[in-house]
Amino acid sequence: MLNTLATFLKILNSETRPTQISLALAFSLIVGFTPLFSLHNLLVILLVLVIRVNLAAFFFGFSLFSGIGYLLDPLFHEFGQLVLNNESMNPLWVSLYNSTVWRLERFNNTIVMGSLLISLVLFIPFVLITNYLLTKYRTSLLQWINRIRIVQTIKDSKLITVYRSLTGVGS
Amino acid sequence: MKNWIRWPGFLAFLLFTVAFTGIFYFFAETLLKAAIEHTGTEMVGAKVELGRADLTVSPLGVELHNLQVTNPEEPMVNAVQIGRIKLQMHTLELLRLKVIVDEMSVEKVRLNTKRTTSGKIAEKPVEEPSSDTNELFDFSMPSVEMPDVKDILVKETLESEQMVEEAQINIDKSKQKWDKKIPELPDKATFDAYAEKLKSITPVKTGNKLKDLEALSNAVDELKTIKKNIQSDLGQLTSAGKELHEDVSLMKNNIKAISQSPSKDIARLMQKYFPSSSGLSNISRLLFGETVTHWSGVAMDWYEKLAPVLLKTATSEQSEEVQVPRHKGVDIKFMEHNPLPDFLIKSTRISLELESGNMNGEIKDITSDQQILGRPLTFLFDADKMDNISKLKFSGNFNHIKPDDSIDTVNLDLTGYKVSHFTVSRSQSFPLSLDSAIADIVLSGELKQGSLNASLASQVKSANFVMSSDKKTSKLTKIIGDALKNVKTFNVKADLQGTIKDHYINISSNLDNVVKKAMGEQFKQKAQAFENELKDKIEKKTKGLTAKLESQLEKFNGIQQNINSKKKNAEENIKSIETKIDAFKNEKGQAAKNKIKDKLKDKLKVMFR
Known part of the structure; x- marks a missing residue:
């Protein structure tokens, strides 16, 4: 738990640009929410590796959103069922169903469809909000925290120096 | 923009993909073997073992070697042992998550082979034979000695x-x-x-x-x-x-x-x-009931085990709809331009190596969705060069195209079956066996919407009954045994009606008359005297x-x-x-x-x- 928190703080406080962190977290939201062995996740992993996003943030987000995704399973199923059974969208589903790539994607599975749609809908708002929050954090909160005397004392303490040398956190 | 692209990442992705595919391919055969053994064991209720599984990529195919299916009732015996199973799949259809096989060959199929290790699985409780069956066929021959009325x-x-x-x-x-x-x-x-x-x-x-x-x-x-x-x-x-x-x-x-x-x-x-x-006129039921019940039980047991795999019934589909497994969801089906079942083996050629000779057969259209395919499962096995059978023809048709109107039929035509050392009755008080005989057997069965109707007719000639005599055999047993020794031809008919779980078997034979006659006057007179006193x-x-x-x-x-x-x-x-x-x-x-x-x-x- 402490390590996770430390990792999270390390990501927040790193030199990485906020957009790189928020994009990585948004990609991890898709991989975490949707079933791992899905065709679209291969594309997401390709994007994560090719686009310069923060990989640590991606892995951190993946472990976080996998847990949340498991809890939201019934919601994804219900939503996927609702979308796939929608009469007006039936011609689209029929044409996709007859395409090999889309069948491999398993779009007709209620959880795949539900989780993918929800994570795609959340993607852009999530990037924007996370980006804004990160910028705010770094410009105001982080500086304020660093100015507090007790934090400076702790940071300079021997214990923290030893911990940093052992775990690599904050180095 | 350059800052945003990480080209080594592309390389890493390629390496990751190749490595993943390589590892999967490397372990695919082991995974397939494990999956077959696990699923088979779950299905049969006894160990299913596979010697080796080979995968070929182009064309995409599977070859299984030495598949052993343990008989759940006899853990040291394989119900079936198959030397080789070979099949090729349609690659494109497999990408659409459909297993379509044009032809599968099943070679060197042997029945009841001995196992070196027990195939029993610990979790499976051994089912005791039902007491009804025991009571029905476990009989003792009555004595011709007059019982004491006072004691009674x-x-x-x-x-x-x-x-x-x-x-x-x-x-x-x-x-x-x-x-x-x-x-x-x-x-x-x-x-x-x-x-x-x-x-x-x-x-x-x-x-x-x-x-x-x-x-x-x-x-x-x-x-x-x-x-x-x-x-x-x-x-x-x-x-x-x-x-x-x-x-x-x-x-x-x-x-x-x-x-x-x-x-x-x-x-x-x-x-x-x-x-x-x-009262003894239904002795044919006592004599042949155990055998008929045993074999009908074996047939129904295997039907129940294989039907869910070979024939996806409407009921099993409904239950899938009701239970949505967590994290799995439901695959919703849409109209296909060229509809095909999820699983289809168009033709399965089987060669059996039996003790008495070889038998060949073909099963057509094994599928999970007969409704989509529009064709029933059919099978035909025949043999005419076996040691102890002149001619054998075993055919069937499992029609579940309309699940509410399903009809399964089987027909067996066995000519010139040489019977030897067949135990008719294991009862200690009536140890009868058929030392040798030649039998013609005709069997037909139908399972229509869960209602079972089957009939068996057997004509036996050159029969040679043997009654082992010991101290426990009664006088009446000896009389009947002597009468049966003279019987050279007889027939047995069995009718089975009801459902798979609950059915009634009616057995008749002209041996009844022989037994009745053998009882003769001496039995009748003693019975009359006993009745009068009573x-x-x-x-x-x-x-x-x-x-x-x-x-x-x-x-x-x-x-x-x-x-x-x-x-x-x-x-x-x-x-x-x-x-x-x-x-x-x-x-x-x-x-x-x-x-x-x-x-x-x-x-x-x-x-x-």
């Missing part, structure tokens, strides 16, 4: 004795009831009181015509009230009399039934201690008991007479009341007439004054 009557509870006890309880209850009821009914004192009151009712005449008329009216009203009371008492007596009559009739009927019950007791005891030759003793016993009961019924005749005499008394009282009322009414009428006459006279006097 001591240890057996006769139905007639039980009926006597019940009748006695009924009589006692009725006695108690009427002892309580009689005092509640109107008695002699009641009727005497009525008589006294009747005498006292006389209108008091004063000479005043108006008052006399009033007195007469009052007397009539009083009489009417008494009449009403007596009528109510009469009603009570009548209903009591009717109830008593019903009780007595019931008791009489009980006694009558007791007198008829010995015949039932005699029939039951005869059947138990001295079954008649007609009849004599039981009837004597029941006659004494019924006489006792009849004497107790006489008490109820006395009660009936009592009620009748009271009824008579009441009726007489009513009659005398009615006479008195008539007399008073006449007197009242006369008085009224006289009063009118007097009034007229007075008026005339006034007019002519």
Whole structure:
């Protein structure tokens, strides 16, 4: 738990640009929410590796959103069922169903469809909000925290120096 | 923008993909082997083992070697052992998550092969054979020695004795009831009181015509009230009399039934201690029932295991719809331009290596969705060069195109089957076996919408029955054994009806007549003597008991007479009341007439004054 928190703080406080962190977290939201062995996740992993996003943030987000995704399973199923059974969208589903790539994607599975749609809908708002929050954090909160005397004392303490040398956190 | 692209990441992705595919391919055969063994074991309920699984990429195919399926009932025996299974799949269809196989070959199929290690799985509880089956076919041959009637009557509870006890309880209850009821009914004192009151009712005449008329009216009203009371008492007596009559009739009927019950007791005891030759007429059921039940059980067991795999029924589909496994979701099906089932093996060629020779067959259209394919599963096996069978043809058709109207049919035609050392009965008291024979067997079965209907006809010739004799075999067993030794040809017919879980097997054979004849006169005479003795003793016993009961019924005749005499008394009282009322009414009428006459006279006097 402490390590996770430390990792999270390390990501927040790193030199990485906020957009790189928020994009990585948004990609991890898709991989975490949707079933791992899905065709679209291969594309997401390709994007994560090719686009310069923060990989640590991606892995951190993946472990976080996998847990949340498991809890939201019934919601994804219900939503996927609702979308796939929608009469007006039936011609689209029929044409996709007859395409090999889309069948491999398993779009007709209620959880795949539900989780993918929800994570795609959340993607852009999530990037924007996370980006804004990160910028705010770094410009105001982080500086304020660093100015507090007790934090400076702790940071300079021997214990923290030893911990940093052992775990690599904050180095 | 350059800052945003991480080209080494692309390389990493390629490496990751290649590595993942490589690892998957490397372990694919092991994974496939494990999956087949795991699924098969779950399905059969005993170990399913696979020697090796080979995968080929182009064309995409699978080759399985040495598949062993343990017989769940005999863990050291493989029900089936298959040397090689080879199949090729449509790659494009597999990408669409459909397993489509044009042809599969199943070679070197052997049945009942020995295992080196036990194929039993710990979790699977061994099912005990049902007690019904054991009771049905575990029989002991009756003895021709006459059993002791006295002993039988001591240890057996006769139905007639039980009926006597019940009748006695009924009589006692009725006695108690009427002892309580009689005092509640109107008695002699009641009727005497009525008589006294009747005498006292006389209108008091004063000479005043108006008052006399009033007195007469009052007397009539009083009489009417008494009449009403007596009528109510009469009603009570009548209903009591009717109830008593019903009780007595019931008791009489009980006694009558007791007198008829010995015949039932005699029939039951005869059947138990001295079954008649007609009782043994269904000996064919006893002889062949175990074999027929065993094989029909084996067939149905395998049908139940394979049907969910080979034929996806509507019910299993419905249950999938209801239960949505967590994290799996539901795959919703849409219309396909070229509809194909999720799983289809168009043709499966099977070669069996049996002890008596080779047999070849073909199963067509094994699929999970007959509704989509529009064709039923069919199979045909035949052999004509086997050591102990002249000709064999086994065919079937499993039609589930319309799940609500499913029909499964199987036909077996076996000609010239050489039977040797076939144990007909394992019973120690009747150790019969068929040393050698030649049998023609025709079997046809149909399972229509869950309703099972099958028939088997077997014609056996050159039969050679052997009855092993030891100390336990009875005289009757020896007689039947000798008779069967002379039988060279016979037939056996079996009909099976019901459902897979609950069915009834009817077996008949012309051996029944042979056995019946063998029992002959000696059995008949002894049976008759036993029956006569039994009849004599039981009837004597029941006659004494019924006489006792009849004497107790006489008490109820006395009660009936009592009620009748009271009824008579009441009726007489009513009659005398009615006479008195008539007399008073006449007197009242006369008085009224006289009063009118007097009034007229007075008026005339006034007019002519």
